[in-house]
Amino acid sequence: MGMTITEKILAAHAGLDKVEPGQLINAKLDVVLGNDITAPVAIKEFRRTGKEKVFDKEKVVLVPDHFTPNKDIKSAEQAKILRDFAREQELTNYFEVGRMGIEHCLLPEQGLVGPGDVVIGADSHTCTYGALGAFATGVGSTDMAAGMALGEAWFKVPESIKFIYHGKLQEWVAGKDLILYTIGKIGVDGARYQAMEFTGEAIESLSMDSRFTMANMAIEAGGKNGIIAPDRITEEYVKGRVKRPYKFYYSDSDARYSQIIDIDAALIEPQVAFPHLPENTRGISEAGLVLIDQVIIGSCTNGRLEDLRMAAGILKGKKVHPEIRLIIFPGTQQIYLDAMREGLFEIFVEAGAVVSTPTCGPCLGGHMGILAKGEKALATTNRNFVGRMGHPESEVYLSGPAVAAASAVKGRLAAPQEVI
Amino acid sequence: MLLRGKAWKFGNDVDTDAIIPARYLNTTDPQELAEHCMEDADPDFPQKVSKGDIIVAGKNFGCGSSREHAPIAIKAAGVSCVIARSFARIFYRNSINIGLPIMESPEGAAAIEEGHEVEVDAKEGKIKNLTTGETYTAAPFPDFMRQIISAGGLINYVAERVKKDG
Numbered sequence: 001m002g003m004t005i006t007e008k009i010l011a012a013h014a015g016l017d018k019v020e021p022g023q024l025i026n027a028k029l030d031v032v033l034g035n036d037i038t039a040p041v042a043i044k045e046f047r048r049t050g051k052e053k054v055f056d057k058e059k060v061v062l063v064p065d066h067f068t069p070n071k072d073i074k075s076a077e078q079a080k081i082l083r084d085f086a087r088e089q090e091l092t093n094y095f096e097v098g099r100m101g102i103e104h105c106l107l108p109e110q111g112l113v114g115p116g117d118v119v120i121g122a123d124s125h126t127c128t129y130g131a132l133g134a135f136a137t138g139v140g141s142t143d144m145a146a147g148m149a150l151g152e153a154w155f156k157v158p159e160s161i162k163f164i165y166h167g168k169l170q171e172w173v174a175g176k177d178l179i180l181y182t183i184g185k186i187g188v189d190g191a192r193y194q195a196m197e198f199t200g201e202a203i204e205s206l207s208m209d210s211r212f213t214m215a216n217m218a219i220e221a222g223g224k225n226g227i228i229a230p231d232r233i234t235e236e237y238v239k240g241r242v243k244r245p246y247k248f249y250y251s252d253s254d255a256r257y258s259q260i261i262d263i264d265a266a267l268i269e270p271q272v273a274f275p276h277l278p279e280n281t282r283g284i285s286e287a288g289l290v291l292i293d294q295v296i297i298g299s300c301t302n303g304r305l306e307d308l309r310m311a312a313g314i315l316k317g318k319k320v321h322p323e324i325r326l327i328i329f330p331g332t333q334q335i336y337l338d339a340m341r342e343g344l345f346e347i348f349v350e351a352g353a354v355v356s357t358p359t360c361g362p363c364l365g366g367h368m369g370i371l372a373k374g375e376k377a378l379a380t381t382n383r384n385f386v387g388r389m390g391h392p393e394s395e396v397y398l399s400g401p402a403v404a405a406a407s408a409v410k411g412r413l414a415a416p417q418e419v420i
Numbered sequence: 421m422l423l424r425g426k427a428w429k430f431g432n433d434v435d436t437d438a439i440i441p442a443r444y445l446n447t448t449d450p451q452e453l454a455e456h457c458m459e460d461a462d463p464d465f466p467q468k469v470s471k472g473d474i475i476v477a478g479k480n481f482g483c484g485s486s487r488e489h490a491p492i493a494i495k496a497a498g499v500s501c502v503i504a505r506s507f508a509r510i511f512y513r514n515s516i517n518i519g520l521p522i523m524e525s526p527e528g529a530a531a532i533e534e535g536h537e538v539e540v541d542a543k544e545g546k547i548k549n550l551t552t553g554e555t556y557t558a559a560p561f562p563d564f565m566r567q568i569i570s571a572g573g574l575i576n577y578v579a580e581r582v583k584k585d586g
């Protein structure tokens with residue numbers, strides 16, 4: 001019996017020839033990540049381990065991205081805990097405001113994660129890096145603390161679900177639509193504790209940015225990790241960017257899966273998830289009349305250059321609806337610069353949108369775009385739970401950047417074709 | 421150790437934003453977090469809950485973010501145990517790591533109603549409904565997790581190892 005890509009990566013990091021689903025292992029970590037919400041707790045716990053220094057100052061990555069630029073005094077104190085710890089431990093990879101980005105856009109961009117790596121991050125969307133053919137999973141602060149101390153973590157080897165996306169994608173359909181459709185099909189706990197392996201013709205032709213979007217939302221189906229086998233597109237992305245040695249792993253043809261799910265990707269239209277769970281998905285043509293107050297384009301899910309280009313392609317020469325606030329937040333400083341140089345910001349600002357500095361702020365109802373009671377937002381982010389973006393009686397709808405941009409113009413949920 | 425308290429019932433897919441909304445995550449102080457525990461699922465919960473009480477919920481409890489503030493808030497609010505049909509992965513792990521007793525018991529989660537008096541033997545995985553007289557069992561923890569639990573959480577476990585390795 002062969003192994004899946006996830007099993008092979010875990011086995012290699014546990015020093016074993018073979019692992020099986022359900023097996024408990026200790027795996028060596030290539031990256032341990034934390035942010036300004038989770039790392040303060042982790043640093044406090046790290047002090048209790050008896051270790052004075054982290055296991056490797058190159059491999060502990062701290063990114064103050066959630067409530068930064070500091071939204072209030074308490075947030076400033078939390079961000080300062082990271083800064084002080086980074087200095088004390090002489091961490092190579094601490095990213096200050098002005099050089100930072102939303103962690104899951106930033107780490108791949110900076111070449112800090114490579115194919116075949118094992119990564120834990122005290123942030124649930126750490127699963128994003130599976131797009132590179134790495135095993136990456138979200139953990140809590142205490143696991144992060146233990147990881148910083150020991151350079152390893154315990155895992156139960158997950159079972160894998162294989163998703164096969166057949167066919168070619170329709171116009172305006174990208175990674176976000178595929179993953180929303182998938183979550184709608186299997187539910188928010190459909191892949192609980194399992195690896196989601198994304199394969200098939202539609203994935204092979206998917207850009208790196210769209211792959212990150214898909215792996216990013218594996219957690220929204222309860223997945224332990226999302227993963228895509230590396231190929232030429234991966235190689236082009238990591239070449240010259242990842243300075244450490246990396247390795248491509250592939251699932252064996254006789255690998256074992258708990259389920260194999262075939263999806264005809266050619267039939268998928270742009271998707272929208274209705275409140276209050278990411279599984280409440282519909283095709284945009286079935287959305288009906290939903291008036292909205294705010295549109296958010298960005299985040300670790302959809303704040304990359306491809307996303308901004310897609311939004312700009314729709315907004316060019318158009319105006320944001322008078323009753324809509326459109327907020328765009330690019331993922332990193334580099335994406336910000338690239339988008340600016342391409343003239344995308346000119347399109348956004350002329351359309352009547354605001355362009356924010358990279359931050360997780362609005363996605364989790366932190367700052368930079370909070371909703372009032374009764375307001376509705378359409379966001380390219382990843383969660384639409386009750387109160388996620390502000391008042392507990394506000395509502396969040398999720399989509400990709402094309403639907404978001406079209407809806408910003410129309411003032412209601414709208415398909416890209418209605419605007420173009 | 422026997423845990424005993426009144427049950428508070430919640431539905432399926434209770435997410436970490438409902439357990440502790442992100443707007444309160446600019447602190448790590450357990451007491452401050454406890455003041456907002458379960459607020460977006462039931463705004464009165466922080467006032468209503470008493471020490472020892474037990475949360476009973478449906479499937480996928482604690483889905484969403486990795487915030488350890490969620491089990492920390494529940495524990496600091498005085499809740500002695502969470503019983504659910506199933507738990508989301510990161511919440512499960514976090515609870516073990518910080519020493520919040522959790523019990524996966526589809527039977528118990530279905531049968532216990534709000535206000536029932538419940539007694540839990542966390543070590544044996546036994547749940548007793550003192551109101552109805554019924555008993556339910558919970559899925560046992562793997563040995564490795566028992567070691568973490570008996571060490572008093574992951575950090576104590578790591579500290580023992582660091583001490584041993586010198």
